Amino acid sequence: MTLIDGKATAAAIKAEIAEEVKQIVEAGGKRPHLAAILVGHDGGSETYVKNKVLACEACGFKSTLLRFEDDITEEFLLEQVDKLNKDADVDGFIVQLPLPKHISEQKVIEAIDYKKDVDGFHPINVGRMSIGLPCYISATPNGIMDLPARYNIETKGKRCVVLGRSNIVGKPMAQLMMQKRTPGDATVTVLHSHSENIKEICREADIIIAALGQPNFVTADMVKKGAVIIDVGTTRVPDATRKTGFRLNGDVKFDEVAPLCSYITPVPGGVGPMTICSLMKNTLSAGKKEFYK
Numbered sequence: 001m002t003l004i005d006g007k008a009t010a011a012a013i014k015a016e017i018a019e020e021v022k023q024i025v026e027a028g029g030k031r032p033h034l035a036a037i038l039v040g041h042d043g044g045s046e047t048y049v050k051n052k053v054l055a056c057e058a059c060g061f062k063s064t065l066l067r068f069e070d071d072i073t074e075e076f077l078l079e080q081v082d083k084l085n086k087d088a089d090v091d092g093f094i095v096q097l098p099l100p101k102h103i104s105e106q107k108v109i110e111a112i113d114y115k116k117d118v119d120g121f122h123p124i125n126v127g128r129m130s131i132g133l134p135c136y137i138s139a140t141p142n143g144i145m146d147l148p149a150r151y152n153i154e155t156k157g158k159r160c161v162v163l164g165r166s167n168i169v170g171k172p173m174a175q176l177m178m179q180k181r182t183p184g185d186a187t188v189t190v191l192h193s194h195s196e197n198i199k200e201i202c203r204e205a206d207i208i209i210a211a212l213g214q215p216n217f218v219t220a221d222m223v224k225k226g227a228v229i230i231d232v233g234t235t236r237v238p239d240a241t242r243k244t245g246f247r248l249n250g251d252v253k254f255d256e257v258a259p260l261c262s263y264i265t266p267v268p269g270g271v272g273p274m275t276i277c278s279l280m281k282n283t284l285s286a287g288k289k290e291f292y293k
Contacts, residue, residue: 001258001259001260001261001262001263001264002151002262002263002264003258003263003264003265003266004147004151004230004263004264004265004266004270005269005270006143006147006265006266006269006270006271006272006273006274007269007273009146009147009150009273009274009277010143010273010274010276010277011273012150013146013277013280013281014055014058014059014277014280017059017060017280017281017284018058018059018060020284021059021060021061021284021287022060024287024288025060030091030287031060031061031062031287032059032061032062032091032092032283032284032286032287032288033061033062033063033064033089033090033091033092033287034052034056034061034062034063034064034090034091034092034093034094034118034279034283034286035063035064035065035066035084035087035090035092035093035094036049036052036053036063036064036065036066036093036094036095036096037066037068037077037080037081037084037093037094037095037096038065038066038067038068038096039067039068039069039070039072039077039095039096039099039100039103040068040069040070040099040100041070042098044236045096045097045098048096048276049065049096051276052094052276052279053065055276055277055279055280056280056283059280059283059284061280061283061287064090066080068080070100071100072103073102074102074103074104074107074108077095077099077103077108078107078108078111081095081108081111081112082111084116085111085112085113085116090116091116091283091286091287092116092117092118092136092282092283092286092287093112093116093118094118094119094279095108095109095112095119109121109122110122110123114292115286115291115292116286117136118136118279118282118283118286119136119138119139119279119282120135120136120137120138120139120142120172120282121138121167121168125137126138126167126172129172129175129176130175132179132180132181134290134291135291136282136285136286136291137172137176137278137282138168138169138172139275139276139278139279139282140168140169140173140211140232140271140274140275140278141169141172141173141176142176142278142281142282143271143274143275143276143277143278144173144209144230144232144271144274145176145183145184146274146277146278147230147265147271147274148183148228149182149183151263153183153207153228153263155177155182155183155184155185155186155207156182156184156185156186157185157186157187158186158187158206158207159186159187159189159204159205159206159207160177160186160187160188160189160205160206160207160208160209161188161189161190161191161201161202161205161207161208161209162174162177162188162189162190162191162209162211163191163192163198163202163208163209163210163211163212163217163218163251164190164191164192164210164211164212164213164232165190165192166211169211169232170190170192170211171190173209173211174188174190177207177209186207189201189205198222199221199222202218202222202223203221203222203223203224204224205224205227206224206226206227206228207227207228207229207230208222208223208227208228208229208230209230209232210229210230210231210232210233210250210251210252211232211233211251212233212251213233213235213251214233214235214251215233215235215237215249215250215251216249216250216251216252216253217233217251217252217253218231218251218252218253218257219253219256219257220253220256220257220260223257223260223261224260225260226260226261226262227260227261227262228261228262228263228264229252229257229258229261229263229264229265230265230270230271231250231251231252231254231264231265231266231267231270231271232250232251232271233249233250233251233252233267234248234249234250234267234268234271234272235248235249235250235251236248236249237249248267248268249267250265250266250267250270252264252267254266254267
């Protein structure tokens, strides 16, 4: 069993990005600029945005964080999005989700200029991704695709099960894994809350990508020997032994599943660092105007 080290992989990719940014700036080019809007004080969002700012520093990017209280109006937030759309110095930006319930997330996502949508959530980017055109790809699926590439894990012709059908992870993950690309070219099955015979189907899979948000859902009796397991789950589970009072738990029951696998990602330290790393890659592409002029 080989542990897939997302932290080390992300660090290597960020170092490569930093070197490219250094060369761009030395040649007289513009330093990529990522902006983020954070509404309210959600604990997970605070941590995530903090890590994004640190990643920007590591990659040599300029970063801007706009913070607002959770009682702002939808109209005000849309005005801030419009300002960033029109700011020529900002190459890409994100609006951190989730948003307060009185604000329509979809309306905000669609208000972002798709050419600056480095989260890859705008319908234009989602549509282009689905047919294999150059675009910003949602950060978590895009980051996951780097793992088999860096670890030389074969995906061509392999049976891949994606657990979960969210717009952010499950659906784009399935699309990427089936596309004519490397990694990719897999035979993909998507399983969800209404799927039948989940255990039996998972036992036939060469690759399982678990993105349900249900701690310890994938157990040893669902995994065949030699399978590759990618655990996307990051649920906060109460843990009195930790200072924080909780620990992060994946969708996979790691201790009993790991001995069966050829490769497996841990939680934390697996997919999480790759998500932020992927956002950095999208920001570099935005700075270079790689997809859209």
